[in-house]
Every structure is written in C-alpha cells, then in structure tokens.
Amino acid sequence: MAENGQKPVTLTIDGQSVQVLAGTNIIEAARGINVAVPHYCYHPGLSVPANCRICQVEIEGQPKMAYACRTPVAEGMIVHTASEKAKEHQKLVQEFLLCNHPLDCPVCDKSGECTLQDYYMDHGRYQSVMIENKYKKHKAMPIGPTIVLDTERCILCSRCVRFCDEVTETSELGLFNRNNHTEIGVVPGEVLDNPYSGNLVDICPVGALGDRDFRFKCRVWYLKSTNSVCPGCSKGCNIEVDHQSRWRHKAGGARVMRLRPRVNMDVNTHWMCDEGRFGYKWHDAERLRFAAMRFDGDGQGEAMFRQAWEAAVARLRETDRASWAIVLSARMTNEELFLAKRLFIEGLGIGEVFIGPTPPGSEDKLLRRADKNPNTAGARALGIPVDDGSRLGRLGQGAVKNVWAIGHDVLGNLSEGASPEFDTLIFQGTNECATSQAADIVLPTATCFEKDGTFTNEDNRVQRLWQAILPLGEAELDLALLQRLAKAMSVELPAGEAEDVFAALAVAVPAFGGMSYESLGDQGAVLGAAAGVVA
Numbered sequence: 001m002a003e004n005g006q007k008p009v010t011l012t013i014d015g016q017s018v019q020v021l022a023g024t025n026i027i028e029a030a031r032g033i034n035v036a037v038p039h040y041c042y043h044p045g046l047s048v049p050a051n052c053r054i055c056q057v058e059i060e061g062q063p064k065m066a067y068a069c070r071t072p073v074a075e076g077m078i079v080h081t082a083s084e085k086a087k088e089h090q091k092l093v094q095e096f097l098l099c100n101h102p103l104d105c106p107v108c109d110k111s112g113e114c115t116l117q118d119y120y121m122d123h124g125r126y127q128s129v130m131i132e133n134k135y136k137k138h139k140a141m142p143i144g145p146t147i148v149l150d151t152e153r154c155i156l157c158s159r160c161v162r163f164c165d166e167v168t169e170t171s172e173l174g175l176f177n178r179n180n181h182t183e184i185g186v187v188p189g190e191v192l193d194n195p196y197s198g199n200l201v202d203i204c205p206v207g208a209l210g211d212r213d214f215r216f217k218c219r220v221w222y223l224k225s226t227n228s229v230c231p232g233c234s235k236g237c238n239i240e241v242d243h244q245s246r247w248r249h250k251a252g253g254a255r256v257m258r259l260r261p262r263v264n265m266d267v268n269t270h271w272m273c274d275e276g277r278f279g280y281k282w283h284d285a286e287r288l289r290f291a292a293m294r295f296d297g298d299g300q301g302e303a304m305f306r307q308a309w310e311a312a313v314a315r316l317r318e319t320d321r322a323s324w325a326i327v328l329s330a331r332m333t334n335e336e337l338f339l340a341k342r343l344f345i346e347g348l349g350i351g352e353v354f355i356g357p358t359p360p361g362s363e364d365k366l367l368r369r370a371d372k373n374p375n376t377a378g379a380r381a382l383g384i385p386v387d388d389g390s391r392l393g394r395l396g397q398g399a400v401k402n403v404w405a406i407g408h409d410v411l412g413n414l415s416e417g418a419s420p421e422f423d424t425l426i427f428q429g430t431n432e433c434a435t436s437q438a439a440d441i442v443l444p445t446a447t448c449f450e451k452d453g454t455f456t457n458e459d460n461r462v463q464r465l466w467q468a469i470l471p472l473g474e475a476e477l478d479l480a481l482l483q484r485l486a487k488a489m490s491v492e493l494p495a496g497e498a499e500d501v502f503a504a505l506a507v508a509v510p511a512f513g514g515m516s517y518e519s520l521g522d523q524g525a526v527l528g529a530a531a532g533v534v535a
Helices: 026-031 084-097 115-123 159-166 199-203 274-278 305-318 334-347 376-381 434-438 478-488 498-508
Strands: 008-013 016-021 056-059 078-080 147-149 173-176 183-186 209-211 224-229 238-243 256-261 292-294 300-302 324-328 352-355 402-406 424-429 441-444 453-456 461-465
Touching: 008 026, 016 026, 056 084, 084 115, 159 173, 159 199, 199 209, 199 256, 224 461, 256 274, 292 305, 305 402, 305 424, 305 441, 305 478, 324 334, 334 352, 334 376, 334 453, 334 478, 334 498, 376 453, 424 434, 453 498
Parallel strands: 008 078, 324 352, 324 402, 402 424, 424 441
Antiparallel strands: 008 016, 056 078, 147 209, 173 183, 224 238, 238 256, 292 300, 292 441, 453 461
C-alpha cells in the first residue's frame, strides 16, 4: 500500500522477499522480516550519521559495502547481511570499537543489556589483535541531576548529542578533541538538566551514560518487565515497568526499579519525560498498607480491613444519601469509573459525584502536559463531571457533611484557608496524604502498577494497563471494593475481573463500542473508532 505518495518496493534480504515503502532504509526493511542488522549510531527517532559503520551489508551489483542505516531500498535490490564479506566487516568494526573499551562489565549497570556485549557474541573477533595499552579517559562523572558519564565506555555513536540537538533542542552535549582523544562532554558552562535527559540512558548502546537513580541498584537479569502506561499526565506515554519482588534486599525492598519508554508512534514515539520516568517511587514509598479507623474520638489507629470496611458500609447505609459526596479521581481506570458511576449516581442516586480537581503542572510542546491525571478524558467520555474546584470547595457546607474520597486527596486540594467540617470522611486510596491522616476510615487500595485496566489519554486513545506487581499489605483492588459495596447496597453491577467490566463498559457506552482488551493490544485504540462514533 502506498503511503504519503510513497510507492511500495520489493527487494530480497538474505534470501527473503520483502515489500516496504520507498525511502525505507535497509535496517528497517530487514527488521520487518526479523533480520537484525547490527547498528550502534542508528536510531529510528534520530538523524542518520552513519558513523559507527558496523551496519555494512553487501548489495549485489555494487562494488563497495553499503551502510544499511542510510541506504534506501530499491526495486529488485538483493541484500546480504550475513555473507562472509559482511561478517568480516562487522568483525573489524567491532574490534576497532573494543580497542579502548574498558573490560569492566562486572561493575557496569548496562551489563546484561549492552549492545556491545551482544554484538561481540554475534560478530566479535574472539582472538584480539590489540596489543597496545588502552587509552584512559574520564570515569563516572556526574554531568547533571540524572546522568553520570563514563567516557571510557563511550563508542562515540553520537546518539546522545543528536538527541539533545534534535529532540529537546537544548544542545548541552558535544564531541570534543580529535582522533583517539575524542570524547563526549557537556558544553562549557552548561549542565545536562533538560526534562528528557533520562532518554539518553535508553538510547546509549553501552554503559557510557548511566542513570544515577538506577546506578548499582539491581542487576538487570533480576528484573521482569511489564507493559503499562505512565500515570504521570494526560499524555499517556507507553512504558515498560522494570520490577522485581524476589530479591527483597535490593534497593531497600523496593519492587519497582525503573520505568522505560515503550514505542508507540501515535503517542510518545520513542521517548518519555523525566517527571514520568523518575516519578515511580510512590508505588512503594509512603503507601497505605493497612486499614485505619478513629475509635470513639481517641484518634486514628490501625484496624482490620474487614472492620473498617463494615464501618464504612454501615455509615453509607444508615445516613441520608443527600448528605453524601463521592469524590473520584482521574487516576482511576475506565473500569473503576464506570462502576463508580453505575453505583453512586445511577444506583444510589447520590447527586454530588465528581472528579476531584488537581492543580496543573509543567507542560511543553513535546510530551509533558499540565493535566497530571492519566484518565481525565476517560472520565469525560463516561459522563462523570470533572470539577474545577467549585464543587470541592462546597463540601462540608450545607447539607453535604459526609464524603467518600476514592483516590483523591480532598483536603490536600482545598483552597488555602478552607476548613470544612465533615460528619464522616472516608478515604479509599494508595498513599498517605492530608485526607488519609484526617479520615475517620482509611481503606488501602492498589496502584495502577498493581492491577489491570485501561486509561484514556488526551487524544481519546484507550490504552491497556497490565498488573506488574502485587498490592502491598492489605491493599485491595478498587474494582473489587466497588463490586462489594454494590452488593452490600443491593445495587447490581457487572461482575468479574477488569476485562469483564470493560466488556460491559463497551456495550453500555457508545464511544467505547466494539472495543475489547484483545482489540486494544499493546498500542491502544481511539474512542469511537471501532463503533464509528465520535467521542
């Protein structure tokens, strides 16, 4: 199929016929048939300098080797990526890059996911001809709040320089000196402190650029990776959650070790911001692990979850529904918001049910958005009001004296000087906050990395979350608590797991029509696209 005026081209790579669009380079054409052409400097999100030279391939009819990264395909082209001539050139380049590379893999954080290691096994010279001493360069230099630079490990692929020039357009990095003395460095008077600096660790093919947050924290072979969506803002960047639960002595028992961007060309392309990348620690730190209650005015203390839950249900059942406000959060999944609407608005007839407001944050033209909630668009698509602060400010005044907050820090988001008086304040959420400390009843729940579900981003793209880790302590799934509360209040709600609830949601809400977890896949789908409905 032609795209943007480009015509399809048919060529042969290692004996396999492949059809791609004109203008595609050989690396990407080969990737489409699972043929991996080795490369260091090439990155699909950056310009193509062809300076590492390990991607050389043999093209029939051409006297010289071709660089696969910058050679466009042509009709009838026959390419050999693994011929003896190609292998010899790849080995020579690998040997050249290893001339001055230190043998410090045992202490390098990149060990286990280093492209230099991988290509040595695939394309290396096992009998080195290098007899000169290695040239020494600078080791472990912090060059910003997030990055440490080891110039001895650098292979001068220039990905980091191009990223700062082309993506962030901040140009903090450059190549300095000449010949054997060439090295990456920070421009004099500058500091590597742009909002996307963490991406340099991802794109560095070796251990030259290290993540100061992840440094010496955990070996990568202890980690498991789970696809998810960044909960840091309404952009909904696709990510991989690297986690471990078996080795509890690592990083003080933390389970989530780091976040990395996952490619989605319709959302975040190849990148993610540092706010999202390094904002993961709340999944383990300052968590609500056990239920709490106030006992006869003596202050808040730990309680059995069942005891706290029964007390919360009793207060809702025994008081006037008109006296209640249910404050939801745009950090809840579509499935949870759907059940909350069916339960509180349609089932119990509570009038004050809305998404609690949060202050706007930093924003730029690349990925960061001022709305720091991942599912505001989902709430709107489900018909749940999103408060601008006026409704929250009226709580505790007039008839509304009882509040059940689900995932929203009600007291922490009130305007300065506000001091509402509640007869009942119930907090159902993940982390300690002003509301949890003042609440009469506290019910701990799971974070977005501890459950399945979906978020809808600012572009109305519905995207999957997969459970990466188990809930901490006595924390329960919000989905399960809403279903239990509905049963206790004699309200019928869709039963089952998140996938079952989403199936019911897709039937009930036209904009979600035709969607399923299977159709969403790992790239998501736009609201209304499957059902032909404009969201």
